[in-house]
Amino acid sequence: MIQSLDRGLEILFILAEHKSRGVTELAEDLKVNKSTVFRLLDTMKERDLVQQDEVTAKYRLGIGLLHISEGLVKNLDAINISKPTLKQLMDSTKESAHLCTFTNDKVYVVDQVKSNYPMKVSAAIGHEEPIHCSSVGKCILAYLPEEKRNKILDGVRFVAYTEKTKTSKEALVEELKQIRKNGYALDDEELSVGVCCIAAPIYNHKGEVKNCIGISGPSARIHMENIDSYINKLKIAANNISHNMGYRYTK
Numbered sequence: 001m002i003q004s005l006d007r008g009l010e011i012l013f014i015l016a017e018h019k020s021r022g023v024t025e026l027a028e029d030l031k032v033n034k035s036t037v038f039r040l041l042d043t044m045k046e047r048d049l050v051q052q053d054e055v056t057a058k059y060r061l062g063i064g065l066l067h068i069s070e071g072l073v074k075n076l077d078a079i080n081i082s083k084p085t086l087k088q089l090m091d092s093t094k095e096s097a098h099l100c101t102f103t104n105d106k107v108y109v110v111d112q113v114k115s116n117y118p119m120k121v122s123a124a125i126g127h128e129e130p131i132h133c134s135s136v137g138k139c140i141l142a143y144l145p146e147e148k149r150n151k152i153l154d155g156v157r158f159v160a161y162t163e164k165t166k167t168s169k170e171a172l173v174e175e176l177k178q179i180r181k182n183g184y185a186l187d188d189e190e191l192s193v194g195v196c197c198i199a200a201p202i203y204n205h206k207g208e209v210k211n212c213i214g215i216s217g218p219s220a221r222i223h224m225e226n227i228d229s230y231i232n233k234l235k236i237a238a239n240n241i242s243h244n245m246g247y248r249y250t251k
Contacts, residue, residue, distance in 0.1 A: 004040065007030055007032065007036070007040055008040050008043070008044060010029075010030060011026060011030070011037075011040060011041070011044070011050070011059075012044075012049065012050075012061065012065075014026065014029050015050065015059060015060055015061050016061060019060060020053065020056070020058040020059060020060040021058055021059055021060075022056075022057065022058045022059070023037050023038060023041070023059075026041075026059070041059055044062070045059075045062070047062075047064050048062040048063055048064030048104060048106070049061070049062045049064045049065055050062045051063075051103065051104040062103070062104060063101065063103045063104060063106075063108050063110075063126075064126070077245070078099065078101065078110070078202070078210075078211045078241075078245065079099060079110055079111045081241060081244045081245055082099045082111065082202070082211075082213065082241050083111065085213070085237050085240050085241050085244075086098070086099060086111060086112070086113045086213070086237075087113050088237065089113075089213070089215065089233065089234065089237040090113040090114070090115060090215075092233050093215050093217075093230055093233055093234075094115060094116070094117065094217075095115050095117075095120070095121070095215045095216060095217035095221070095222065095230075096112060096113065096114045096115040096120055096121055096122045096215065096216050096217065097112070097113050097213065097214070097215050097237075098111065098112040098113075098122075098123060098136070098213070098214050098215075098216070099111040099112070099202075099211060099212075099213055100129060100136040100140070100199070100211065100212050100213075100214065101210060101211045102140045102144075102209075102210050102211070103210075105152055105155075106128050106131070107128065107129045107131055107134070107136055107137045107140050107141075108126060108127065108128055108129070109123045109124065109125055109126065109127045109129065109136075110125060110126075111125065112125060115217065117217075119218060120217065120218075121192075121195050121197070121216040121217050121218065122216070123216070130159065130161070130191060131152065131156065132156050132158055132159075132165075132166065132172055133159075133161060133165045133166065133187060133190040133191050134187055134190075134191050134197065134199075135185045135186055135187035135197040135198055135199035135214050135216075136185070136197070136199040136212050136214045138172075138175065138176065138179060138185040138187070138199070139179060139184070139185035139199035139200065139201055139209075139212040139214070140201070140209060140210070140211075140212050141153075141176060142176040142177075142179035142180050142185060142201075143179075143180065143201050143209035144209070149176070153169055153172070153173065154169075156169070156172075158172075161190065161191050161192065162189055162190060162191065162192065162193050164188065164189050164190045165190045165191070166190070183200060183201070183235060184198055184199065184200045184231055184234060184235065185198070185199045185200075185212075186198055186227075187199075188219070188224075189219055194218055194219050194220070195216060195217070195218065195219060196216070196217060196218070196219040196222040196223065196227075197214055197215065197216040197217075198214060198215055198222070198227070198230055198231060198234055199212045199213065199214035199234075200212060200213055200214070200231075200234045200235050200237070200238035201238060201242075202238055202241050202242050202245065203242040203245070203247035204242075204245050204246065204247060205245060205246030205247055207247060211241075212238070213234065213237055213238050213241060214234070215230060215234060
C-alpha cells in the first residue's frame with residue numbers, strides 16, 4: 001500500500017462524510033501532523049479534487065472528481081434538474097447542448113447531450129472552459145457579483161486562441177455589460193475556428209448564477225443570419241431550468 005495515496009483517498013472519504021473539514025480536524029482524523037495534511041491538500045487542490053472555502057478556510061470536495069466519479073455527477077441537483085431540458089434543447093436545435101458550473105473560480109462542463117449530426121461540436125465532462133472567451137465562461141462571469149467578477153478579471157490570462165479572441169480586460173468588461181443586457185453570451189469563433197457557441201444563465205432559488213446552459217455547433221450551421229432562432233430556444237431552456245431550481249423573477 002502507498003501510504004501517501006491512501007491518506008489522500010482517506011481525506012476524500014472524510015470530506016464526503018463531513019462535507020467540509022479544517023486542516024487540524026483532518027490531521028486528527030488521520031493521526032498525522034498538519035504539515036502532512038497541508039501537502040496532501042495542496043496536491044489535491046491542484047487537481048481540483050478539493051477546494052478551500054474563502055471564509056472558513058475549510059476544505060470540501062472539488063469539481064475535479066467529476067472525472068472519476070459518476071456518483072458525484074448524479075448527486076448534483078443542477079444536473080438532474082437540467083437533464084430533460086438539455087435533451088429537449090438538443091432535439092429542437094439539433095446541436096450539442098451542455099450544462100456548465102462555476103466552482104473554485106473556474107467554469108466546467110458537467111453534463112452534455114451530443115448532437116446526432118456526423119459533424120458536431122462536443123466537450124468532455126469535467127473539461128474546464130476558458131472564462132474569457134468561451135460562451136459559458138463569459139456567461140457565468142457576467143452574472144457574478146461585481147466584487148467577485150473584478151477579482152477574477154484581475155487574474156485572467158488573455159490567451160489568444162484565434163484572431164477573434166478578445167485579449168484585453170477593457171474589451172471583455174464591455175462585452176460582459178452587453179451579456180447582462182441581452183441575457184446571453186456568444187462565442188463566435190473566439191475559442192475555436194469554425195465553431196460557434198451560445199450560452200444563457202441559469203438562476204438558482206436565491207437568484208444567483210452558478211450554472212449556465214449552452215449549445216455548440218459548426219459556424220456553417222450557427223451563424224449571424226439564423227442565430228436569433230437558437231438564442232430564443234436557449235433562453236426558453238434556461239428559464240425552464242431556472243424555474244425548476246426554484247427561481248422566481250421579481251421586479
